Amino acid sequence: MMKFNGKLPLKCAIITMALLIVISGCDLGPGKGPDETGRYRITFNSRGGSAVSPISAYADEPIEKPEDPEYAGYRFDGWFLDDMLFEFSIMPGRNITLNAVWTKYYTITFNSAGGSDVLPMNACAGDDIYPPASPRLQGSQFMGWLLDDEPFTFTTMPENDLSLVASWSLEGIRIIFNTGVEGFTIDPITAAPGALIAAPPDPVREKHYFVGWYAGSGSNRRLFRFTVMPQETTTVTAQWVEATNLPALNITLHNRATNVLIDLNSVNREVYTNATIGIAGENGFEPVPGELRGRGYGSWGEWGTVHKKPYRIRFETRQEVLGMPSSRHWVIIAGIWNEVDRAQAKPDSAFRMARELFTNIEYATRTHLVDVNVNGEYRGVYTLSEHVRVANERVNIESEHVTLDTGYLLSYTWNGHLGNTPSHGRFQVNNINLGPSNNENISREKWFTIQSPDYDDYNTPGISTPAQYQAQLEFIKAEVEKLTAALGSRNITNIEEVMDIPSFIDSYILHELYKQDDCGSGGFFLYKKAGGKFFAGPPWDWDRSFNGGSTGLHIANGNGKACPFFTWLYNTTAVQPLVRARWRELSPGIKNFVNDYFSDEKISTYRYSISRNFARWGWSQGGNQNGQSQSSAETQWANEMRNYKSWLINRANWLDGQWNN
Numbered sequence: 078m079m080k081f082n083g084k085l086p087l088k089c090a091i092i093t094m095a096l097l098i099v100i101s102g103c104d105l106g107p108g109k110g111p112d113e114t115g116r117y118r119i120t121f122n123s124r125g126g127s128a129v130s131p132i133s134a135y136a137d138e139p140i141e142k143p144e145d146p147e148y149a150g151y152r153f154d155g156w157f158l159d160d161m162l163f164e165f166s167i168m169p170g171r172n173i174t175l176n177a178v179w180t181k182y183y184t185i186t187f188n189s190a191g192g193s194d195v196l197p198m199n200a201c202a203g204d205d206i207y208p209p210a211s212p213r214l215q216g217s218q219f220m221g222w223l224l225d226d227e228p229f230t231f232t233t234m235p236e237n238d239l240s241l242v243a244s245w246s247l248e249g250i251r252i253i254f255n256t257g258v259e260g261f262t263i264d265p266i267t268a269a270p271g272a273l274i275a276a277p278p279d280p281v282r283e284k285h286y287f288v289g290w291y292a293g294s295g296s297n298r299r300l301f302r303f304t305v306m307p308q309e310t311t312t313v314t315a316q317w318v319e320a321t322n323l324p325a326l327n328i329t330l331h332n333r334a335t336n337v338l339i340d341l342n343s344v345n346r347e348v349y350t351n352a353t354i355g356i357a358g359e360n361g362f363e364p365v366p367g368e369l370r371g372r373g374y375g376s377w378g379e380w381g382t383v384h385k386k387p388y389r390i391r392f393e394t395r396q397e398v399l400g401m402p403s404s405r406h407w408v409i410i411a412g413i414w415n416e417v418d419r420a421q422a423k424p425d426s427a428f429r430m431a432r433e434l435f436t437n438i439e440y441a442t443r444t445h446l447v448d449v450n451v452n453g454e455y456r457g458v459y460t461l462s463e464h465v466r467v468a469n470e471r472v473n474i475e476s477e478h479v480t481l482d483t484g485y486l487l488s489y490t491w492n493g494h495l496g497n498t499p500s501h502g503r504f505q506v507n508n509i510n511l512g513p514s515n516n517e518n519i520s521r522e523k524w525f526t527i528q529s530p531d532y533d534d535y536n537t538p539g540i541s542t543p544a545q546y547q548a549q550l551e552f553i554k555a556e557v558e559k560l561t562a563a564l565g566s567r568n569i570t571n572i573e574e575v576m577d578i579p580s581f582i583d584s585y586i587l588h589e590l591y592k593q594d595d596c597g598s599g600g601f602f603l604y605k606k607a608g609g610k611f612f613a614g615p616p617w618d619w620d621r622s623f624n625g626g627s628t629g630l631h632i633a634n635g636n637g638k639a640c641p642f643f644t645w646l647y648n649t650t651a652v653q654p655l656v657r658a659r660w661r662e663l664s665p666g667i668k669n670f671v672n673d674y675f676s677d678e679k680i681s682t683y684r685y686s687i688s689r690n691f692a693r694w695g696w697s698q699g700g701n702q703n704g705q706s707q708s709s710a711e712t713q714w715a716n717e718m719r720n721y722k723s724w725l726i727n728r729a730n731w732l733d734g735q736w737n738n
Contacts, residue, residue, distance in 0.1 A: 110172075111136075118172045121156065123148070126177050136170040151179040152201050183238050187212075190243045192219065200234040207231055212243055213308045215270065218251070220244040250306055254290075255314040256280045268306040276303035280315055286357035288316040288327045288453055289364065291338075299336040300329050300353065316453040321686035324358035324399055326409065326447045326461060328369060328390075341451045346371035349391060356447070360400050366393040376411060376620070385457050385694050387411040389464065401443045401463060402470035409449060409459040410620075412690075417620050419696060420717040421446065421687050424460050424619040426674050427591055431616050434666045435587055437579040437659075438614045440472055446687065458690035465602055465615055467529040472615065474606050476529040478541040481552040482608055486529040489601040489640070501546060502532025504554045506561055525557060528602075553605070560611050564645035569652060577612045578652070582659050584613035585632060585643040590667065590728060592631040593622035596640040603642075613642070627727040630735070657736040664737070667729050675722030680715050688714040 111117050117136055121129035126146035134140050142165040145153045156163045156175040163175055180201045187195035192212035200206055208231045211219045222229045222241040229241055250270050254263035254277070263277050279287045290313040292301040301313045318325055330339040333351045344350050348370060355364030371377055372389045388409050395403040412418040424444060431441035442463045449456045467476045467486050474484030503526045526532075527550060535546035556575075563571040572578065588596060593616075600618020605611045624631060632639040633647040646652055673679075691710035 117168055117170065119168070120172075120174045121146075122174055122176045124177045124179065126151070126153065126179065132168075134168040137167045140165055140168050146177055148177075148179055150182055152182055154178045154180055183234055183236065185234075185239045185241060187222070188240060188242045189214075190245065192217075192243050192245070195243075202234055202236040204234045205232070206234050211309055213270070214243075214245055217245040218249065218310050220246050250308070251310045252307070253310065253312045255312055256282075257315050257317060258282050266306070270306050270308045272306040274303050274306050282315075282317055284320050285317040286320045286325050286327065288318055288355075288357075288450065289329065289353075290314065291316050291453070293337075296337070298338045300331045300338065302336060318357075318448070318450040318453060318455060320357070321448060321689065322682065323458065323686045324356050324361055324445065324447045326449045326459070327355050327357060327364065328449070328451045329353045329364070330369065330452060338452050341454075341456075344369060344371055344388070346373075346377060354390060354392065356399065362396065362398075365396065367391060368393075372408060373411075383411075385411045387459075398461065399445045399447075401445070404463065404468060404470070406464035406466055408462050408464050409447070410462055411457070411459060412620060419691075420714060420721050421458050421460075421690060422675070422718065422721060423591070423622050424462070426671075426721075427587065427593070427616060427619045427622070428462070429674070430667065430670050431583075431587055431614075434663055434670060435583040437583040438587075438616070439580065439612060441615045442471075442617070446683075448686070448689075455689075455693060457693050458687050465528070465617060472529075472602075472604055474529075474604055478530045478534060478549070479545050480607075481549060483530070483549075484605065484607045485527060485549075485553045485556075486602065486604045487553070487557070488526045488528055489523065489596075489603065489642075490526065491523055491598045499532060501535055501543065501550070502527050504550055504557075506554060506558045525554075527553065556605060556611075561645075564642065564649070567645075567649045569649055572646070572649065572652075575610055576646075577610045578646075578655065579659075581613040581642065581646055582652070582656055584616065585646060586656065586660060586663065587616060588640065588643060589630065589632045590725070590732065591619065591622035592624040592728070593619055594624055594631060594636060594639040595619075595621040596643075597638040601640050601642070623721070623724055627724050628731045657738070660732060660736040664729060664733055668726060671722055671725045671729070675718050675725075680718050684711050684715060 126148035192214035252266040349368035354367040390407040397403040476484040635644040688711040
């Protein structure tokens, strides 16, 4: 047995020291287990940063990460346990100590050399860094930042502090023009910042229209205004769109204050988006201020994805558009789903026919096919149309607030087309669903919307109060109930007292000719003159026409979504001779119109320009992003035009047999 003489052998001393080290490195004793309440403890070693209070919780109890500590000149990278980032989720079943990990910030300071101040930049070594906003110096152009008299490139933060010095050119600020046309140049404009400037003459490029000058790129791309000289040299680029034999409606969406472009995808049906709008081509005009918002229901995508959408245009001041009377309010019709109108001709042909031949319809919207470009991007062929509203050159009635027996413009629709129409602007009547049993309208909830007097003004001081507008609504509702009751009686004397029969007969024949049955669901307007009768019109929502074969009475029999007004009227025995007589007057002119509108000459003239729409969007519902070849689109469009012509002529011939006796 070894005697202890006060000295340990060397081997024992080493073992003893090792045990002491192990024991000191482990949470042995009372600190290892839970406290007297059964909770475990997380303590935080901030390693120079601000103190963080410990966390106590039962094992597996949820825990939350504390607020990050702060350490001047350093970035906090997280709490670590045994060199691993600790995830704060549940309390472990032991006491632990977490250590803060810090990364040092380095600073780049900027000496503007007499220019405006630029704040220092702080970042950790290896972080991506980007140039700050350029400083400004009156009469000088900022050229960049220098480090030791050499240009500095902003890539990643070095592992040290830097001081950069601004470089200036005293040659003045310039506007540099990029025309995008080889060999065509425009001399730069040189002037002091803030000096008044004027735009140069518009550049010219063969088979293109000039839209305007754009500056910047990406999210900072903006419409450039030639008002005062900018604070730094700026390159502006000419924006071109292809010119065809159709007028070009050019729309630039931009922020009113900064002129930064706004993406078309951000446009909705509720709020107008600021725009600058012009028309290039014959009878066009220079860009003027306006606004754009979405319109429509199914054509906006309520029943499926639609890429090519319709819009409403509102100019800041009245504009005469392509020879049409001046107004602030216009619409562009997409041709709801290319597969429904594969000739891009249904609304335009029907509305033109109504204006030229159907003289008992007092007003039919004027239209014009146009190329539409938004922010310099081709968006297809649209039908530019007058917006249906009360005006001298449109629905010409006296329509006033407060007065009960005033003029009213109404639209008739089912609930699916109401959109955002407020409840105070619409009403129902009890007997609207009278009609043939096969009428699809019977299963749909029907509404009348008061388009004028405008329901948006129902609570506007000096114009109308809610009570006054409600009184007008009740008045016109009672008048519509008289109309539907008269139609339901099938008595022509009763009907004549409340309806202008010639306008309804003309409107019925037009709908029957085209088999346009969407008027029973969302495309029918009627109006009542002050102290007078109801009139039909203007025709609207014509995409869903040419329904089925060219034979058979479609609207009269209440097929599909046919308008019940026409169904009731035609099934009044005394009205049918009037329809036949009117058809005999119209038939020759209709055939001449169809042969002219869908002529081979027109097909040849517009073969490229209109087919370009289908090369852009294809033929599928709502359009797609790929389109098809131009040659294929031209062939198919020409065939569709000839099919429309053949269908309408066959339809007119069939109606001749039905009504020419």
